[in-house]
Amino acid sequence: MLIDRAVVEVRSGNGGDGHISFLHDKNTEWGGPDGGNGGDGGSVYFLAKNNLNTLFPFRHSPLLSAEDGEKGMKKLMAGKRGDDLVVEVPTGTVVIDERDGHVLADLDEPGKKALVAKGGRGGRGNASYKSSRRRIPRIAQNGEKGERFRIILELKMIADVGLVGLPSAGKSTFLNLVSRANALTADYPFSTLSPNLGVTYLEDGNSFVVADLPGLIEGASQGKGLGTSFLRHAERTRVLVHLVAMDGMNDPVKAYKVIRKELEAYGGHLEERPEIVVASKMDIEGAAERKAEFDKELGVESFPLSSYERGGEVAILKKCEELLSKAPKFPLKGEEEKIRAYHPLEENLRLDDYVLLKEKGAYVVHGKKIEEDAARIQTKTEEGMMRLLSLLRKARLEEKLKAAGAKDGDEVRIGEVTFVYEE
Ligand SMILES: Nc1nc2c(ncn2[C@@H]2O[C@H](COP(=O)(O)OP(=O)(O)OP(=O)(O)O)[C@@H](O)[C@H]2O)c(=O)[nH]1
Ligand SMILES: [Mg+2]
Structure with a gap:
Protein backbone atom coordinates (compact mmCIF):
# COMPACT_ATOMS: atom_id res chain seq x y z
CA MET A 1 0.00 0.00 0.00
CA LYS A 156 0.56 13.77 -4.77
CA MET A 157 1.06 11.71 -7.84
CA ILE A 158 1.96 13.43 -11.05
CA ALA A 159 -0.16 12.18 -13.91
CA ASP A 160 -1.68 13.86 -16.94
CA VAL A 161 -4.93 11.97 -17.06
CA GLY A 162 -6.93 10.63 -14.12
CA LEU A 163 -9.51 7.86 -14.43
CA VAL A 164 -12.49 8.38 -12.17
CA GLY A 165 -15.72 6.49 -11.66
CA LEU A 166 -17.64 4.26 -9.28
CA PRO A 167 -15.99 1.03 -8.10
CA SER A 168 -16.00 -1.64 -10.83
CA ALA A 169 -16.57 0.89 -13.63
CA GLY A 170 -13.67 -0.71 -15.48
CA LYS A 171 -10.92 1.83 -14.76
CA SER A 172 -8.07 -0.59 -14.07
CA THR A 173 -9.04 -2.76 -17.02
CA PHE A 174 -8.90 0.32 -19.26
CA LEU A 175 -5.49 1.34 -17.89
CA ASN A 176 -4.09 -2.11 -18.67
CA LEU A 177 -5.51 -1.91 -22.16
CA VAL A 178 -3.88 1.41 -23.03
CA SER A 179 -0.56 1.02 -21.21
CA ARG A 180 1.81 -1.65 -20.01
CA ALA A 181 0.63 -1.22 -16.44
CA ASN A 182 -0.30 -4.42 -14.72
CA ALA A 183 -3.08 -3.21 -12.47
CA LEU A 184 -5.18 -5.69 -10.55
CA THR A 185 -8.73 -5.95 -11.87
CA ALA A 186 -11.49 -7.86 -10.15
CA ASP A 187 -15.22 -8.30 -10.15
CA TYR A 188 -15.57 -6.89 -6.65
CA PRO A 189 -15.61 -3.18 -5.71
CA PHE A 190 -12.52 -1.43 -4.29
CA SER A 191 -10.12 -3.82 -5.93
CA THR A 192 -7.79 -0.85 -6.45
CA LEU A 193 -6.51 0.43 -3.12
CA SER A 194 -3.76 2.72 -4.29
CA PRO A 195 -3.32 4.50 -7.60
CA ASN A 196 -1.63 2.75 -10.51
CA LEU A 197 0.24 4.65 -13.18
CA GLY A 198 0.69 3.73 -16.81
CA VAL A 199 2.32 5.44 -19.76
CA THR A 200 0.31 5.56 -22.97
CA TYR A 201 2.18 5.87 -26.27
CA LEU A 202 0.24 7.19 -29.21
CA GLU A 203 0.90 6.42 -32.84
CA ASP A 204 2.23 9.91 -33.48
CA GLY A 205 4.97 9.33 -30.87
CA ASN A 206 3.35 11.42 -28.13
CA SER A 207 2.91 9.91 -24.71
CA PHE A 208 1.23 10.80 -21.45
CA VAL A 209 0.77 9.35 -18.00
CA VAL A 210 -2.57 7.87 -16.97
CA ALA A 211 -3.48 7.29 -13.32
CA ASP A 212 -6.05 4.72 -12.41
CA LEU A 213 -7.65 6.03 -9.25
CA PRO A 214 -9.48 3.92 -6.72
CA GLY A 215 -13.26 3.88 -7.09
CA LEU A 216 -15.13 6.78 -5.53
CA ILE A 217 -18.44 6.48 -3.74
CA GLU A 218 -20.97 8.93 -2.38
CA GLY A 219 -19.45 10.80 0.57
CA ALA A 220 -15.85 10.23 -0.56
CA SER A 221 -15.10 13.94 -0.21
CA GLN A 222 -16.08 13.60 3.45
CA GLY A 223 -13.75 10.66 3.84
CA LYS A 224 -16.13 7.78 3.09
CA GLY A 225 -14.82 4.68 1.38
CA LEU A 226 -11.22 5.28 0.45
CA GLY A 227 -12.02 8.91 0.88
CA THR A 228 -10.17 12.15 0.32
CA SER A 229 -6.74 10.57 0.23
CA PHE A 230 -7.50 9.49 -3.31
CA LEU A 231 -9.20 12.64 -4.44
CA ARG A 232 -5.91 14.23 -3.47
CA HIS A 233 -4.16 12.23 -6.16
CA ALA A 234 -6.66 13.44 -8.73
CA GLU A 235 -5.44 16.98 -8.03
CA ARG A 236 -2.24 16.33 -9.92
CA THR A 237 -4.03 15.44 -13.13
CA ARG A 238 -5.06 17.87 -15.86
CA VAL A 239 -7.75 15.89 -17.64
CA LEU A 240 -10.28 13.48 -16.17
CA VAL A 241 -11.69 10.44 -17.93
CA HIS A 242 -14.96 9.60 -16.25
CA LEU A 243 -16.05 5.99 -16.75
CA VAL A 244 -19.70 5.05 -16.38
CA ALA A 245 -20.51 1.35 -16.74
CA MET A 246 -23.44 0.51 -19.03
CA ASP A 247 -23.76 -2.98 -17.57
CA GLY A 248 -27.09 -2.29 -15.90
CA MET A 249 -25.75 -2.72 -12.36
CA ASN A 250 -26.25 0.97 -11.51
CA ASP A 251 -28.36 3.69 -13.02
CA PRO A 252 -25.76 5.42 -15.26
CA VAL A 253 -27.12 8.95 -14.77
CA LYS A 254 -27.10 8.56 -11.02
CA ALA A 255 -23.64 7.00 -11.10
CA TYR A 256 -22.34 9.95 -13.12
CA LYS A 257 -23.89 12.54 -10.82
CA VAL A 258 -22.55 10.93 -7.64
CA ILE A 259 -19.00 11.25 -8.92
CA ARG A 260 -19.48 14.83 -10.13
CA LYS A 261 -20.82 15.76 -6.73
CA GLU A 262 -17.79 14.31 -4.96
CA LEU A 263 -15.38 16.07 -7.30
CA GLU A 264 -17.10 19.38 -6.60
CA ALA A 265 -17.30 18.83 -2.86
CA TYR A 266 -13.59 18.19 -2.62
CA GLY A 267 -12.86 21.73 -3.70
CA GLY A 268 -9.46 21.41 -5.37
CA HIS A 269 -10.77 22.70 -8.71
CA LEU A 270 -11.31 19.06 -9.66
CA GLU A 271 -14.66 19.85 -11.19
CA GLU A 272 -13.08 22.44 -13.48
CA ARG A 273 -10.81 19.98 -15.21
CA PRO A 274 -11.77 19.02 -18.73
CA GLU A 275 -13.71 15.77 -18.58
CA ILE A 276 -14.17 13.01 -21.11
CA VAL A 277 -17.31 11.00 -20.42
CA VAL A 278 -16.89 7.33 -21.31
CA ALA A 279 -19.62 4.70 -21.49
CA SER A 280 -17.80 1.51 -20.49
CA LYS A 281 -18.62 -2.20 -20.83
CA MET A 282 -20.39 -1.61 -24.13
CA ASP A 283 -20.14 -5.32 -24.98
CA ILE A 284 -22.78 -6.19 -22.38
CA GLU A 285 -26.31 -6.75 -23.57
CA GLY A 286 -28.53 -3.69 -23.41
CA ALA A 287 -25.54 -1.30 -23.13
CA ALA A 288 -26.33 0.52 -26.37
CA GLU A 289 -29.83 1.42 -25.18
CA ARG A 290 -28.57 2.52 -21.78
CA LYS A 291 -25.93 4.69 -23.39
CA ALA A 292 -28.46 6.34 -25.71
CA GLU A 293 -30.70 7.17 -22.78
CA PHE A 294 -27.77 8.41 -20.68
CA ASP A 295 -26.52 10.69 -23.46
CA LYS A 296 -29.98 12.08 -24.03
CA GLU A 297 -30.66 12.78 -20.38
CA LEU A 298 -27.33 14.49 -19.74
CA GLY A 299 -27.07 16.14 -23.14
CA VAL A 300 -23.62 14.70 -23.83
CA GLU A 301 -22.10 12.44 -26.41
CA SER A 302 -20.22 9.88 -24.37
CA PHE A 303 -17.36 7.86 -25.86
CA PRO A 304 -18.25 4.16 -26.15
CA LEU A 305 -15.70 1.68 -24.79
CA SER A 306 -15.34 -2.05 -24.47
CA SER A 307 -12.09 -3.10 -22.92
CA TYR A 308 -12.97 -6.71 -23.68
CA GLU A 309 -13.57 -6.32 -27.37
CA ARG A 310 -11.08 -3.49 -27.83
CA GLY A 311 -13.24 -0.78 -29.18
CA GLY A 312 -13.28 2.94 -28.58
CA GLU A 313 -9.97 3.35 -26.76
CA VAL A 314 -8.20 5.00 -29.71
CA ALA A 315 -10.78 7.80 -29.93
CA ILE A 316 -10.63 8.34 -26.16
CA LEU A 317 -6.84 8.64 -26.17
CA LYS A 318 -6.95 11.07 -29.11
CA LYS A 319 -9.38 13.24 -27.18
CA CYS A 320 -7.10 13.11 -24.12
CA GLU A 321 -4.20 14.31 -26.25
CA GLU A 322 -6.24 17.15 -27.68
CA LEU A 323 -7.43 18.34 -24.26
CA LEU A 324 -3.98 18.00 -22.68
CA SER A 325 -2.51 20.31 -25.28
CA LYS A 326 -4.86 23.03 -24.03
CA ALA A 327 -5.36 22.26 -20.34
CA PRO A 328 -3.60 24.52 -17.86
CA LYS A 329 -1.68 23.32 -14.83
CA PHE A 330 -4.02 23.62 -11.88
CA PRO A 331 -2.83 24.95 -8.54
CA LEU A 332 -3.11 22.55 -5.63
CA LYS A 333 -5.93 22.90 -3.17
CA GLY A 334 -5.11 25.65 -0.71
CA GLU A 335 -2.07 26.70 -2.67
CA GLU A 336 -3.42 29.83 -4.32
CA GLU A 337 -3.87 32.00 -1.28
CA LYS A 338 -1.61 30.18 1.06
CA ILE A 339 1.68 29.54 -0.65
CA ARG A 340 4.21 32.03 0.59
CA ALA A 341 7.83 32.86 0.57
CA TYR A 342 9.78 31.82 3.60
CA HIS A 343 8.10 33.44 6.66
CA PRO A 344 8.01 36.98 5.27
CA LEU A 345 5.64 38.06 8.04
CA GLU A 346 8.29 37.84 10.67
CA GLU A 347 10.48 40.39 8.92
CA ASN A 348 7.93 43.04 9.71
CA LEU A 349 7.52 42.27 13.39
CA ARG A 350 7.82 45.35 15.56
CA LEU A 351 9.67 45.65 18.80
CA ASP A 352 6.79 47.40 20.54
CA ASP A 353 4.33 44.76 19.42
CA TYR A 354 3.92 42.98 22.73
CA VAL A 355 1.56 42.65 25.63
CA LEU A 356 2.40 43.09 29.28
CA LEU A 357 0.69 40.75 31.72
CA LYS A 358 0.90 40.35 35.45
CA GLU A 359 1.53 36.71 36.28
CA LYS A 360 2.01 35.58 39.90
CA GLY A 361 3.27 38.98 41.00
CA ALA A 362 5.75 39.37 38.13
CA TYR A 363 5.35 41.49 34.99
CA VAL A 364 5.70 39.27 31.92
CA VAL A 365 6.30 40.64 28.42
CA HIS A 366 4.83 38.57 25.57
CA GLY A 367 6.00 39.57 22.09
CA LYS A 368 7.88 37.63 19.43
CA LYS A 369 10.37 40.29 18.39
CA ILE A 370 11.18 41.66 21.82
CA GLU A 371 11.59 38.14 23.21
CA GLU A 372 13.91 37.15 20.39
CA ASP A 373 16.02 40.28 20.68
CA ALA A 374 16.28 39.95 24.44
CA ALA A 375 17.30 36.29 24.14
CA ARG A 376 20.29 37.29 22.04
CA ILE A 377 21.72 39.59 24.68
CA GLN A 378 24.27 38.16 27.09
CA THR A 379 23.21 39.84 30.31
CA LYS A 380 26.04 38.51 32.46
CA THR A 381 28.26 41.50 31.59
CA GLU A 382 27.72 45.12 32.35
CA GLU A 383 27.75 46.04 28.69
CA GLY A 384 25.19 43.36 28.05
CA MET A 385 22.97 44.96 30.67
CA MET A 386 23.43 48.31 28.93
CA ARG A 387 22.24 46.74 25.68
CA LEU A 388 19.23 45.29 27.41
CA LEU A 389 18.37 48.69 28.84
CA SER A 390 18.66 50.29 25.43
CA LEU A 391 16.36 47.60 24.01
CA LEU A 392 13.81 48.23 26.76
CA ARG A 393 13.94 51.93 26.08
CA LYS A 394 13.29 51.38 22.36
CA ALA A 395 10.38 49.15 23.25
CA ARG A 396 9.07 51.85 25.68
CA LEU A 397 8.76 49.18 28.32
CA GLU A 398 9.53 51.49 31.22
CA GLU A 399 6.56 53.71 30.40
CA LYS A 400 4.30 50.74 30.12
CA LEU A 401 5.50 49.25 33.39
CA LYS A 402 4.94 52.55 35.14
CA ALA A 403 1.46 52.85 33.66
CA ALA A 404 0.72 49.31 34.77
CA GLY A 405 1.64 50.27 38.34
CA ALA A 406 4.99 48.50 38.68
CA LYS A 407 6.86 49.21 41.92
CA ASP A 408 10.53 49.25 42.86
CA GLY A 409 11.79 45.69 43.12
CA ASP A 410 9.06 44.06 41.04
CA GLU A 411 10.22 41.22 38.85
CA VAL A 412 10.03 41.62 35.04
CA ARG A 413 10.40 38.75 32.60
CA ILE A 414 10.96 38.67 28.85
CA GLY A 415 11.23 35.05 27.75
CA GLU A 416 14.09 33.66 29.82
CA VAL A 417 15.53 37.05 30.68
CA THR A 418 14.60 38.23 34.16
CA PHE A 419 15.41 41.53 35.86
CA VAL A 420 14.14 43.83 38.56
CA TYR A 421 12.26 47.07 37.97
CA GLU A 422 13.74 50.20 39.49
CA GLU A 423 11.84 53.45 39.53
N1 LIG B 1 -17.92 -7.00 -19.89
C1 LIG B 1 -16.96 -6.16 -19.55
N2 LIG B 1 -16.45 -6.21 -18.32
C2 LIG B 1 -15.47 -5.36 -17.98
C3 LIG B 1 -15.02 -4.38 -18.90
N3 LIG B 1 -14.05 -3.65 -18.27
C4 LIG B 1 -13.91 -4.18 -17.03
N4 LIG B 1 -14.75 -5.22 -16.86
C5 LIG B 1 -14.89 -6.06 -15.65
O1 LIG B 1 -15.45 -5.29 -14.60
C6 LIG B 1 -14.87 -5.64 -13.34
C7 LIG B 1 -14.29 -4.43 -12.67
O2 LIG B 1 -13.23 -3.91 -13.47
P1 LIG B 1 -12.03 -3.07 -12.87
O3 LIG B 1 -11.22 -2.61 -14.02
O4 LIG B 1 -11.35 -3.80 -11.79
O5 LIG B 1 -12.87 -1.85 -12.26
P2 LIG B 1 -12.33 -0.58 -11.47
O6 LIG B 1 -13.10 0.58 -11.98
O7 LIG B 1 -10.87 -0.51 -11.57
O8 LIG B 1 -12.81 -0.91 -9.99
P3 LIG B 1 -12.23 -0.41 -8.59
O9 LIG B 1 -10.74 -0.50 -8.67
O10 LIG B 1 -12.82 -1.30 -7.58
O11 LIG B 1 -12.73 0.99 -8.44
C8 LIG B 1 -13.84 -6.69 -13.64
O12 LIG B 1 -14.37 -7.95 -13.39
C9 LIG B 1 -13.54 -6.50 -15.11
O13 LIG B 1 -13.11 -7.69 -15.72
C10 LIG B 1 -15.59 -4.32 -20.20
O14 LIG B 1 -15.26 -3.50 -21.05
N5 LIG B 1 -16.57 -5.24 -20.46
MG1 LIG C 1 -9.46 -0.56 -10.14
Missing part, protein backbone atom coordinates in the same frame (compact mmCIF):
# COMPACT_ATOMS: atom_id res chain seq x y z
CA LEU A 2 1.25 3.42 -0.91
CA ILE A 3 1.89 5.58 2.12
CA ASP A 4 1.31 9.08 0.91
CA ARG A 5 1.12 11.20 4.03
CA ALA A 6 3.40 11.59 7.02
CA VAL A 7 3.71 14.03 9.90
CA VAL A 8 7.22 14.79 11.09
CA GLU A 9 8.94 17.41 13.20
CA VAL A 10 11.76 19.56 11.84
CA ARG A 11 14.35 21.37 13.89
CA SER A 12 16.98 23.76 12.60
CA GLY A 13 20.19 24.27 14.55
CA ASN A 14 20.70 26.96 17.18
CA GLY A 15 23.33 29.56 16.44
CA GLY A 16 26.41 29.32 18.69
CA ASP A 17 26.97 32.06 21.27
CA GLY A 18 29.57 34.73 20.69
CA HIS A 19 32.58 34.63 23.02
CA ILE A 20 34.07 37.25 25.32
CA SER A 21 37.82 37.07 25.85
CA PHE A 22 40.96 39.23 25.76
CA LEU A 23 44.32 38.34 24.36
CA HIS A 24 46.88 37.43 27.01
CA ASP A 25 50.28 35.92 26.44
CA LYS A 26 53.78 36.39 27.75
CA ASN A 27 54.49 39.26 25.33
CA THR A 28 51.22 41.08 25.50
CA GLU A 29 49.68 41.63 28.83
CA TRP A 30 46.79 43.56 27.41
CA GLY A 31 46.08 42.69 23.78
CA GLY A 32 42.50 43.68 23.23
CA PRO A 33 39.33 41.70 22.64
CA ASP A 34 39.66 38.38 20.82
CA GLY A 35 36.35 36.56 21.38
CA GLY A 36 35.17 34.88 18.17
CA ASN A 37 31.70 34.72 16.66
CA GLY A 38 29.45 31.74 17.19
CA GLY A 39 28.76 29.50 14.20
CA ASP A 40 25.41 29.60 12.41
CA GLY A 41 23.00 26.76 13.08
CA GLY A 42 22.31 24.35 10.22
CA SER A 43 19.09 24.61 8.19
CA VAL A 44 16.67 21.89 7.13
CA TYR A 45 16.11 21.56 3.36
CA PHE A 46 13.91 19.22 1.37
CA LEU A 47 15.06 17.86 -1.98
CA ALA A 48 12.91 16.20 -4.67
CA LYS A 49 14.27 12.89 -5.97
CA ASN A 50 12.93 10.81 -8.81
CA ASN A 51 14.12 7.44 -7.58
CA LEU A 52 11.91 7.58 -4.49
CA ASN A 53 8.19 6.88 -4.61
CA THR A 54 6.91 6.62 -1.08
CA LEU A 55 6.90 8.58 2.16
CA PHE A 56 7.05 5.34 4.10
CA PRO A 57 10.49 5.96 5.67
CA PHE A 58 9.13 9.05 7.41
CA ARG A 59 6.77 7.00 9.48
CA HIS A 60 9.79 6.17 11.60
CA SER A 61 11.73 9.41 11.70
CA PRO A 62 9.61 11.83 13.66
CA LEU A 63 12.37 14.41 14.31
CA LEU A 64 14.50 15.67 11.45
CA SER A 65 17.21 17.78 12.99
CA ALA A 66 20.02 19.96 11.64
CA GLU A 67 23.17 20.59 13.67
CA ASP A 68 23.72 23.42 16.17
CA GLY A 69 26.44 25.98 15.55
CA GLU A 70 29.32 25.91 18.03
CA LYS A 71 30.28 28.68 20.40
CA GLY A 72 32.90 31.23 19.44
CA MET A 73 36.28 30.85 21.14
CA LYS A 74 39.24 32.95 22.17
CA LYS A 75 41.97 33.98 19.73
CA LEU A 76 39.26 35.11 17.30
CA MET A 77 38.26 31.55 16.59
CA ALA A 78 34.77 31.33 15.14
CA GLY A 79 32.56 28.47 16.23
CA LYS A 80 31.96 25.73 13.69
CA ARG A 81 28.89 26.12 11.52
CA GLY A 82 26.22 23.49 12.12
CA ASP A 83 25.71 21.07 9.22
CA ASP A 84 22.53 21.47 7.18
CA LEU A 85 20.17 18.55 6.90
CA VAL A 86 18.97 17.78 3.38
CA VAL A 87 15.94 15.50 3.44
CA GLU A 88 15.29 13.58 0.22
CA VAL A 89 11.65 13.03 -0.69
CA PRO A 90 9.88 11.68 -3.77
CA THR A 91 9.17 14.21 -6.52
CA GLY A 92 5.61 15.40 -6.05
CA THR A 93 5.87 15.84 -2.28
CA VAL A 94 4.25 18.91 -0.76
CA VAL A 95 5.50 20.24 2.58
CA ILE A 96 2.83 21.87 4.75
CA ASP A 97 3.30 23.77 8.00
CA GLU A 98 1.08 21.97 10.49
CA ARG A 99 0.63 25.12 12.58
CA ASP A 100 -1.29 27.10 9.98
CA GLY A 101 -1.73 24.85 6.96
CA HIS A 102 0.54 26.94 4.74
CA VAL A 103 2.29 25.19 1.89
CA LEU A 104 6.00 25.70 2.62
CA ALA A 105 7.29 23.91 -0.45
CA ASP A 106 5.90 22.16 -3.50
CA LEU A 107 8.60 19.79 -4.71
CA ASP A 108 7.04 19.09 -8.06
CA GLU A 109 10.22 18.81 -10.13
CA PRO A 110 13.20 16.52 -9.64
CA GLY A 111 16.17 18.35 -8.16
CA LYS A 112 14.04 21.11 -6.65
CA LYS A 113 15.34 22.07 -3.21
CA ALA A 114 13.50 24.11 -0.63
CA LEU A 115 14.41 25.67 2.68
CA VAL A 116 11.91 24.61 5.34
CA ALA A 117 13.50 25.53 8.68
CA LYS A 118 16.24 28.14 8.81
CA GLY A 119 19.14 27.78 11.19
CA GLY A 120 19.70 30.43 13.86
CA ARG A 121 22.47 32.95 13.24
CA GLY A 122 25.60 32.73 15.34
CA GLY A 123 26.12 35.46 17.96
CA ARG A 124 28.86 38.07 17.60
CA GLY A 125 31.98 37.69 19.71
CA ASN A 126 33.37 40.65 21.62
CA ALA A 127 36.15 41.21 19.07
CA SER A 128 33.55 42.31 16.57
CA TYR A 129 32.38 45.09 18.88
CA LYS A 130 35.73 46.78 18.99
CA SER A 131 35.70 50.34 17.71
CA SER A 132 37.54 53.58 18.34
CA ARG A 133 34.97 54.45 20.95
CA ARG A 134 34.81 51.04 22.54
CA ARG A 135 38.25 49.59 23.03
CA ILE A 136 37.42 47.08 25.69
CA PRO A 137 34.08 45.58 24.73
CA ARG A 138 32.80 43.25 27.39
CA ILE A 139 29.91 42.23 25.29
CA ALA A 140 28.94 39.37 23.05
CA GLN A 141 25.72 38.15 21.52
CA ASN A 142 23.90 34.91 22.14
CA GLY A 143 23.25 32.71 19.14
CA GLU A 144 19.79 32.92 17.62
CA LYS A 145 17.58 29.93 18.42
CA GLY A 146 16.69 27.57 15.61
CA GLU A 147 13.10 26.71 14.78
CA ARG A 148 11.19 23.61 15.73
CA PHE A 149 7.76 22.74 14.37
CA ARG A 150 5.72 19.96 12.85
CA ILE A 151 5.12 19.58 9.16
CA ILE A 152 2.86 17.43 7.05
CA LEU A 153 4.33 15.70 4.02
CA GLU A 154 1.92 14.80 1.28
CA LEU A 155 2.77 12.93 -1.87
